[in-house]
Amino acid sequence: MSVQQLSDLFGPGSELEQLIGRFSPRPGQLIMAQAIEEALLDQKDLVVEAATGTGKTLAYLLPILLHAERAIISTGTLNLQDQLFNRDLPLALKALGIEKETALLKGRSNYLCLHRLEQHGQDEGIRDGDWAEDFSAVSAWARHTLTGDVAELDTVGTDSGVWPLVTSTQDNCLGSECPLFSKCHVVRARRQAQSADLVVVNHHLLFADLSLKQTGFGEVLPGADVMVIDEAHQIPDTAMRFFSQGMSAWQVRELTRDTLVACGQASGALAILRKPIEGVRSAVDQAMARFVDLPAKGEFAKIASTVPQLEALIKALRQLEQALSQVADQSRDLSQCLERASSLEKRLGHFVAGDRDHIRWFSNRNGRFSLNLTPLDIATPLKEIRAQTPATWIMTSATLAVAGQFDHFTTRLGLDDCRELTIPTPFDYARQTRLWLPKDLPEPSSPNHTQALLEQVTPLMKASQGRAFLLFTSHRALRQAAVWLRANTDFNLQVQEEATRRVLLERFLSEPNSVLLGAASFWEGVDVPGMSLSVVVIDKLPFAPPDDPILEATIKAATERGERAFATVQIPHAVLSLKQGVGRLIRQAEDFGVMVIGDPRIKTRSYGRIFLKSLPNMTEVGEIDEAIDFLYGQFHESDA
C-alpha cells in the first residue's frame, strides 16, 4: 500500500466517510497514518503525540492491518480495550475490505477459574457465608458461559468478595497439571490470542506477560512484528509497577485458606499442617496490627521498626513450608501451596534485606496491605525486552510531550533511537475556548485556597448553569469544596467518593445545574462532548504528592543520573497531568468552554511558562466578566 493509497483511505469520499456518519478528513490523521506506515516499513520505533480529535485509533489501525503480519495493540483500560475491539477494529477491517483473525485478551483475573469454583463449592464456609448469593449466581452462570469473561455476569458487583475465590492468580493456578485444563477459560482465551493476527490487550496484561509474571502458560504474546501502545503516557508508571516485586497480607492469608482447603484431599495432612497454618495466621495478624494506622503508602523507613514482626512471619512461613514438604506429594494443590509458601518466604526475605537498586515501600489502601520492591531503573529491563522481540514499537497518546519535547518520556523508557512526531490539535482553541487565571488567590499551600477559588468561580458556574467539572489535586480539597458548595450554592453536586464514576457521569448529564467534583481518576478518560460541559476548573498544578514512593524512586534514579529531578521528573509529570485535565474541555470541533486554573504559581514561578507553553492555544482573559460574556455569546449562538 503506497502513501497515495493511505491518503485515499483517509480522504474525502473514502470508505470511512461512508461508514462513519460524522467522518471528515483530518490532515493530522493522515500524517500520523503515513508516519506509522513508514515506521513499519523501515522497522523504526515511533513515538506520536496525537492531540484529542486526531482520530488516532484509525490512524494506527489502518496501516497496521495493511502491513503487519501479527500485531499487538495495548490500551490503558478494559473499557478502551472493549471499545477498540468491538467498535474501531470491525470498522477498520470493513473500510479496508479485508478479513483478519482478531482476539481480545484480558488478564487472568477477568476469567472464571473452573478449578477454584469447584474447590470452593465444597467449602461450607462459603456456601453459607456473606457471599453465598453471589457464589450461587456464579455457579449458575458457570454452567452456560462460553467465554468465562466475568464482565458477562453483571448481576454480581466487581467488588464482590466472591471474585477472588473463583478467579485464578499466577500463584494459585495449577497450569497444565489442572484437572480442568482442557476446559479452562483462561487457556482457551490465550490460545485464541496466540493464533490471532491482531490481539487487543491492556497495559496490565501486556506488562504482566512481558515481565513474565504470568508464567505457567508459556509466552502469550509471542512473535508480534508490531506493538502499538495507546495511552502510552501511562507506560512509565505501569512498567515500574510490573517490574516491582510485591507481597500482600491478602496473599499470605489466601495461602493459609487454600492450604486448609487442600488438606481435605490428603489423609493426615490436617494433623501436620494445622499448627503451622495457625502460626502463619497469627504472625501475619501481629504484623498487620503494627500497620493499621499507617498512611495509604510510604517508604520502608516508616515501618523499619516492624522488622522483628516481619522476621517472625518469615519464620512462620518457613515452618509451613517444611510441614507442606511432608505432604506435598499427596496432591497437586498441596504441592502448589508449598511453592507459594516458599515464594512468599523468599520475597519477604528479599524485602527485609533490601538492595541498592530498588526502593522499598508499603501500600495500605482499603484495608489491603502490601510490601513492594520497585526498581529505580526501568529503561534497562525495557530495552532487554525490546531487544528480544523483532517488533516495531509505536507509542501514542494525546499527552506525551512537555513544551514540545519527548526526552522525559524516551529517556525514562530507554527509547534511544526512535522517531518522534507531534500531531497538533485539529480544534480552534483560540476561538472555542477562554483561559481564565483568577488573580489574588492565596498560595496553593494556604488552608484558604479552596474557598477563595470557589468564591471566585461560583459566578462563572452560575452563568453556565452548572455544566462544570471541578478537578482537584487532593481528596481533602475535594471534600472541603463539596462542603462549601453545599452550604453556599444550589448546584446539583456530583461528588467523587459518593457514587461510582459511571453513576456520577450519568447524573451529571441528566440533572440540570450539575457540577461534578473529581480528583485523580476524573482527570483522564472522561469524555463529555457538547454543551453539557462548558467550564473546567483545575484547583492546582498537579504536582505528585512528595510522599509518593514511586515518584521518590523516580526522583532518586534521576538524581543518581546527575539530573535536576525537579526539572526532569516532577515538572514533566505535572505538565502531562495538567494536559490530561485540560483535555476534558474540548472533545469535538463544535465544543466551546472556559478553562480555569486556580494556581497562582503558573504566573509567578518561572516554571509556570513550561506549563503554559504545553497547553493548547487558548485565548486568555483577564477578568471573569470576559469569560461570562464568552459563554453567553456561545450559548446564544447554539440556541439560534
Ligand code: SF4
Ligand atoms: S488451569 Fe488454572 S485457571 Fe484454568 S481452571 Fe485450572 S487452575 Fe483455574
